[in-house]
Amino acid sequence: MRTALLIARKDLRQRFRDRSALIYGILAPLGLAFIFSFVFNPIQNTTFEVEYVVVDEDAGPISVAFGQALGALEDNLGATVRQVDSVQKAEEQVETGSDAFAGEDEEQADAAFLLPAGLSDDVMSGQGGEMTVIGGAGSELGTQIAYSVAEGFAAELGAVEVAVKTAVSFETAPDPETVGLLTEQAAATKNPVTLEDISAATKQLSATTYMAAGMAVFFLFFTVSFGVSGLLEEKRIGTMHRLLAAPISRRSIVIGKALTSFALGIVSMTILVVATTILLDADWGDPLGVAMLVVAAVFSAMGILAIVAATAKTQDQAGNFQAIVSLVLAFLGGTFFSIAQVGGLITTLSLFTPHAWFLRGLGDLQGGEVSSVLPAVAALLAFGLVTGAIAWPFLLRAVDR
Amino acid sequence: MEGQGNGLVLECRGLRKAFGDLQAVDGVGFSIAEGETYGLLGPNGAGKTTSISMICGLLQRDAGDVFVDGKPLTTRSVGAKSAVGYVPQDLAIYPDLTARENLAFFGRLYGLSGNELKTRVDEVLEIIGLADRKNDKSDEFSGGMKRRLNIGIGLLHGPHLLVLDEPTVGVDPQSRNAILESVEHLSTEGMAVLYTTHYMEEAERLCDRVGIIDHGKIVAEGNRRELVELVGQRDRIRLRASGDLEGAAAAVAGLPGVLEAAAREDGLDLIVECAADTLTEILGGVTQAGATVSSVDVDEPNLEAVFLHLTGRALRD
Numbered sequence: 229m230r231t232a233l234l235i236a237r238k239d240l241r242q243r244f245r246d247r248s249a250l251i252y253g254i255l256a257p258l259g260l261a262f263i264f265s266f267v268f269n270p271i272q273n274t275t276f277e278v279e280y281v282v283v284d285e286d287a288g289p290i291s292v293a294f295g296q297a298l299g300a301l302e303d304n305l306g307a308t309v310r311q312v313d314s315v316q317k318a319e320e321q322v323e324t325g326s327d328a329f330a331g332e333d334e335e336q337a338d339a340a341f342l343l344p345a346g347l348s349d350d351v352m353s354g355q356g357g358e359m360t361v362i363g364g365a366g367s368e369l370g371t372q373i374a375y376s377v378a379e380g381f382a383a384e385l386g387a388v389e390v391a392v393k394t395a396v397s398f399e400t401a402p403d404p405e406t407v408g409l410l411t412e413q414a415a416a417t418k419n420p421v422t423l424e425d426i427s428a429a430t431k432q433l434s435a436t437t438y439m440a441a442g443m444a445v446f447f448l449f450f451t452v453s454f455g456v457s458g459l460l461e462e463k464r465i466g467t468m469h470r471l472l473a474a475p476i477s478r479r480s481i482v483i484g485k486a487l488t489s490f491a492l493g494i495v496s497m498t499i500l501v502v503a504t505t506i507l508l509d510a511d512w513g514d515p516l517g518v519a520m521l522v523v524a525a526v527f528s529a530m531g532i533l534a535i536v537a538a539t540a541k542t543q544d545q546a547g548n549f550q551a552i553v554s555l556v557l558a559f560l561g562g563t564f565f566s567i568a569q570v571g572g573l574i575t576t577l578s579l580f581t582p583h584a585w586f587l588r589g590l591g592d593l594q595g596g597e598v599s600s601v602l603p604a605v606a607a608l609l610a611f612g613l614v615t616g617a618i619a620w621p622f623l624l625r626a627v628d629r
Numbered sequence: 630m631e632g633q634g635n636g637l638v639l640e641c642r643g644l645r646k647a648f649g650d651l652q653a654v655d656g657v658g659f660s661i662a663e664g665e666t667y668g669l670l671g672p673n674g675a676g677k678t679t680s681i682s683m684i685c686g687l688l689q690r691d692a693g694d695v696f697v698d699g700k701p702l703t704t705r706s707v708g709a710k711s712a713v714g715y716v717p718q719d720l721a722i723y724p725d726l727t728a729r730e731n732l733a734f735f736g737r738l739y740g741l742s743g744n745e746l747k748t749r750v751d752e753v754l755e756i757i758g759l760a761d762r763k764n765d766k767s768d769e770f771s772g773g774m775k776r777r778l779n780i781g782i783g784l785l786h787g788p789h790l791l792v793l794d795e796p797t798v799g800v801d802p803q804s805r806n807a808i809l810e811s812v813e814h815l816s817t818e819g820m821a822v823l824y825t826t827h828y829m830e831e832a833e834r835l836c837d838r839v840g841i842i843d844h845g846k847i848v849a850e851g852n853r854r855e856l857v858e859l860v861g862q863r864d865r866i867r868l869r870a871s872g873d874l875e876g877a878a879a880a881v882a883g884l885p886g887v888l889e890a891a892a893r894e895d896g897l898d899l900i901v902e903c904a905a906d907t908l909t910e911i912l913g914g915v916t917q918a919g920a921t922v923s924s925v926d927v928d929e930p931n932l933e934a935v936f937l938h939l940t941g942r943a944l945r946d
Contacts, residue, residue, distance in 0.1 A: 231738065238734050242725045466721035470782065472687045473715035474738040475707040628689070628704075 288348025455489025
């Protein structure tokens with residue numbers, strides 16, 4: 229172990245002296261996190277202002293329930309909802325809202341909801357009703373939200389309708405009063421449309437934190453590679469012959485390189501966590517949980533890159549392989565964009581990347597206790613153990629090759 | 630199998646190594662005593678580097694034994710390797726580390742530490758002439774300085790056996806001479822030296838004994854004179870002279886060690902066993918016979934001629 233530590237200490241001195249670790253381990257990820265943060269923060273921090281108008285020609289229980297849904301929209305999204313008394317006014321305000329040259333004092337809206345007369349009756353009688361959303365051409369996001377709210381509400385209405393039909397099907401004929409009562413109860417029991425602030429409570433990283441973590445784990449794979457591919461560098465500069473002639477074991481040479489990787493990875497990640505917390509206001513979560521994830525992520529990166537280093541014949545070849553592997557894993561692992569938004573096969577494939585588990589662990593940490601990171605930590609350690617075990621005999625052979 | 634414990638620092642027997650179909654080393658064996666410099670002389674590709682890679686434990690051998698100070702040495706040995714200082718053919722130093730850091734790192738690998746390490750580093754820096762550049766990074770050094778540092782690392786732990794693999798390849802004449810002087814000095818201090826080269830002059834200057842290697846086999850071994858005699862070569866002396874040349878030839882022909890003496894138009898041609906031993910007597914005999922010598926030209930058969938004779942090709946082929 230003493231020899232391995234000697235080799236690791238020498239390697240670290242070299243890496244810090246040639247500044248390669250500094251660039252890949254700290255400056256590049258920190259710089260990119262800064263850039264991405266500046267790109268995404270305006271979107272995140274801009275106050276979302278959206279105005280909706282409602283034409284309630286129904287004035288029945290359905291429109292009341294819909295009003296509650298819009299109330300939640302006002303409370304949680306900061307939307308403004310106004311009632312207007314005619315479809316024509318609603319259309320005018322939506323058109324005005326889309327007009328870039330409209331005066332400030334003109335009433336305008338991003339979208340309008342039209343609840344036609346008899347909507348509640350139609351729904352309660354089982355015929356189904358129709359709700360219309362008028363979207364402004366210049367307010368794509370506002371229209372999209374309005375459409376989503378209406379669609380979600382309509383889905384809830386469908387459930388209510390089926391429930392009522394089932395409840396009254398044992399009797400001879402549906403009593404309109406009973407149907408109306410049940411509908412009102414159903415609507416009152418559960419807010420048809422629920423909007424919640426999901427950023428803090430349910431496993432979501434802020435855009436800044438996501439970018440900082442993504443860049444950190446992406447560049448971790450480059451930083452760690454300086455250690456394991458150090459075997460190939462020793463060969464390139466001829467010093468491997470001296471190491472082999474020295475009274476030390478082959479194993480201690482490989483362990484020394486692994487220790488170098490580990491130290492570089494830990495130092496790099498620690499600096500990035502601290503720097504992005506201070507400079508970018510990133511919120512990584514509980515330090516203990518973050519530390520566990522960082523150690524496990526470094527371990528997994530070491531294992532994967534050890535396989536690459538063990539199979540490459542030259543340092544250049546290893547560098548190319550490592551860059552390809554790091555990029556592919558980073559893309560699949562959601563380093564540059566949230567995999568959850570893509571879904572499908574990519575989401576499944578992401579489970580085979582340490583990057584995804586690392587980001588997932590950080591997400592879990594946002595919404596839970598420190599112990600919530602354990603599944604991610606276990607997955608990362610498993611990556612490291614399996615790949616490290618595969619690489620070990622090849623690395624020993626590579627020393628002699 | 631044990632070493633014979635006969636005072637030999639290095640003893641190797643029957644070393645064999647093949648790379649695929651190529652038999653790189655085929656039964657190499659020799660020994661080196663304390664204070665002796667042994668040269669492994671052969672052209673590029675003869676098997677020199679492969680042989681010393683096995684001797685130093687860098688390379689797994691197919692067959693054969695190596696003993697250093699009587700201890701068996703393999704790729705996994707620790708004790709025997711501690712007694713060996715290895716200077717590879719190519720530079721093997723860390724360019725980002727200073728001369729002192731390079732020496733200290735390898736010194737620690739050989740178990741040196743504390744004041745002992747510091748003292749040895751300072752001593753070696755003096756020996757290799759880099760004391761005033763000890764804190765400079767080695768990538769700022771000239772080629773010759775790097776070579777000297779390369780050798781210094783091999784000396785640091787005070788090995789009993791120093792193995793130098795063509796240490797003067799690509800070195801300027803001044804640095805080359807400095808390296809050769811260092812090796813001469815080390816052998817006088819009692820260190821056993823194994824020196825591989827394809828420069829005949831270096832082998833002749835440094836080595837007490839030489840093994841001539843070709844196609845992975847040692848084809849002849851001995852000191853220069855033994856090798857020369859092995860192939861029947863003799864020293865040749867050419868005297869430019871005037872006067873009674875026939876009488877002078879007859880006078881020196883009977884001297885001990887003179888094998889042939891013949892007069893020619895402007896002097897004498899002689900074949901002797903050893904020019905250095907007989908030259909004084911020959912000059913005296915010629916003068917007494919009434920001839921006047923104006924110049925002397927001694928032509929000693931060299932290892933190049935021996936190698937050519939033994940292998941049918943030149944060292945640099």
